Amino acid sequence: MALFGNEEIHRRELRNIFGRCWVFLAHESEIPANGDYVVRKIGEDKFVVVRDEQGAINVLFDACRHRGVQVCRADSGNTSHFRCPYHGWTYNTKGDLVGAPLWKNAFGGMPKEDNGLSKAAKVETKHGLIFATLDPSAPPLEEYLGGMGWYLDLVFGLNEHGVEVLGPPQRFVIDANWKSGADNFSGDDYHLGTLHRSVWEIGAFPVPFRENMMGYHIHAAPGHSLSFSMAPTEDEPGPKFFGYPEHLVETFNTSRISEHQLDVARRSRVFVGNVFPNFSILALPMTEDGAHHAPTGVLTIRTWQPHGPGQVEVWNWFCAYKNMTPDQKDRAYKAGLGTFSMGGSFEMDDTEPWITVGRTGRSVAAELLDFKLNYQMGQPGIGIAKRVEDWVGPGVVYWSRYEEGVQRNLFRFYSDMMRAPAGVWPKSSIEP
Numbered sequence: 001m002a003l004f005g006n007e008e009i010h011r012r013e014l015r016n017i018f019g020r021c022w023v024f025l026a027h028e029s030e031i032p033a034n035g036d037y038v039v040r041k042i043g044e045d046k047f048v049v050v051r052d053e054q055g056a057i058n059v060l061f062d063a064c065r066h067r068g069v070q071v072c073r074a075d076s077g078n079t080s081h082f083r084c085p086y087h088g089w090t091y092n093t094k095g096d097l098v099g100a101p102l103w104k105n106a107f108g109g110m111p112k113e114d115n116g117l118s119k120a121a122k123v124e125t126k127h128g129l130i131f132a133t134l135d136p137s138a139p140p141l142e143e144y145l146g147g148m149g150w151y152l153d154l155v156f157g158l159n160e161h162g163v164e165v166l167g168p169p170q171r172f173v174i175d176a177n178w179k180s181g182a183d184n185f186s187g188d189d190y191h192l193g194t195l196h197r198s199v200w201e202i203g204a205f206p207v208p209f210r211e212n213m214m215g216y217h218i219h220a221a222p223g224h225s226l227s228f229s230m231a232p233t234e235d236e237p238g239p240k241f242f243g244y245p246e247h248l249v250e251t252f253n254t255s256r257i258s259e260h261q262l263d264v265a266r267r268s269r270v271f272v273g274n275v276f277p278n279f280s281i282l283a284l285p286m287t288e289d290g291a292h293h294a295p296t297g298v299l300t301i302r303t304w305q306p307h308g309p310g311q312v313e314v315w316n317w318f319c320a321y322k323n324m325t326p327d328q329k330d331r332a333y334k335a336g337l338g339t340f341s342m343g344g345s346f347e348m349d350d351t352e353p354w355i356t357v358g359r360t361g362r363s364v365a366a367e368l369l370d371f372k373l374n375y376q377m378g379q380p381g382i383g384i385a386k387r388v389e390d391w392v393g394p395g396v397v398y399w400s401r402y403e404e405g406v407q408r409n410l411f412r413f414y415s416d417m418m419r420a421p422a423g424v425w426p427k428s429s430i431e432p
């Protein structure tokens with residue numbers, strides 16, 4: 001239980017988890033032009049994600065090499081240089097030190113090359129999603145994602161146009177631990193019928209609760225889990241392709257994904273998943289107001305940004321396929337805002353219990369009583385979930401969604417990373 005509130009564990013997470021894993025920072029569509037930048041975090045540390053004059057993406061530690069002062073003071077913008085406000089050391093968009101006031105008098109003779117901004121050890125993108133790691137011993141991004149890559153392709157590669165973000169991310173702070181978000185988005189579908197009951201009453205989501213529990217839980221790779229809501233047979237009525245409108249669905253094809261992936265997407269009503277540690281994805285049909293607008297496909301991506309063990313800042317982007325019409329984008333954005341955003345119907349429900357999880361995590365009683373959490377749903381002999389052997393994609397798979405192996409997969413890898421010695425990548429596996 002202390003995982004959700006202990007200060008020492010949190011410091012170790014910053015080093016062993018956020019200091020080593022591939023962390024999602026931004027989408028390429030946020031920095032389309034050379035010189036565009038956004039400021040993001042790895043763990044609790046700020047990094048500038050900037051497109052340089054050659055169009056390459058650099059992830060620069062936002063700390064001046066002279067005295068460690070924060071160099072970039074805006075959240076986003078376009079620039080050719082970053083100038084430290086303290087003494088004026090100036091860096092280009094590759095992070096190279098290019099000058100300082102009265103250089104000759106002050107530093108003449110000192111090589112500039114060794115004094116550029118520090119950089120993330122590795123930066124890679126997938127479908128425009130920009131990830132970075134601080135650990136030179138981390139495996140390449142594709143290897144780190146493992147089977148999860150197949151499912152990211154399935155969502156972000158549905159057509160050849162790809163995805164863009166709709167405006168800057170919405171940000172809000174909750175008094176909860178970041179892992180409550182990761183745990184929930186790994187596939188906690190079971191809470192919908194209780195916590196989100198009112199969303200059916202206002203017609204915000206079109207699939208009845210029991211039906212929505214039908215589908216697959218997938219331990220895609222160590223740490224990375226996801227869940228699909230899917231009808232038991234193909235002929236059943238209900239949304240397909242996450243509820244996207246027909247004329248958009250017509251552009252979904254196999255130019256970037258396989259027949260199998262397209263077929264899984266076709267049958268899917270909801271996709272929810274988490275890329276370890278703190279990057280979550282959700283695609284589903286929703287509306288802000290069932291009385292006036294039918295549900296439509298919404299794709300949101302988000303990070304659970306730790307602020308100490310007791311707070312999480314949610315960064316929430318709405319995405320659209322680039323070939324959606326302005327009206328479709330507008331509809332998806334409003335439906336998203338009304339449901340999964342600071343003031344959205346789903347989001348306001350979720351945040352309250354997570355606050356009390358954190359409170360229990362910090363409590364003396366939990367420590368004294370050796371209080372343990374229960375993650376047993378779907379284990380052998382418990383509930384109705386069954387292992388699926390003939391699934392077309394990667395991972396360990398269960399039907400139906402009455403299963404908490406997705407979260408056990410998250411915490412198994414978490415535990416491996418927390419125990420791994422520096423420089424040694426743990427040999428983790430996915431287990432039933």
Ligand code: FES
Binds near residue numbers: 064069084
């Ligand atoms: S601290 Fe940045 S120039 Fe001195």
Ligand SMILES: [Fe+2]
Binds near residue numbers: 191196346350
């Ligand atoms: Fe929820």
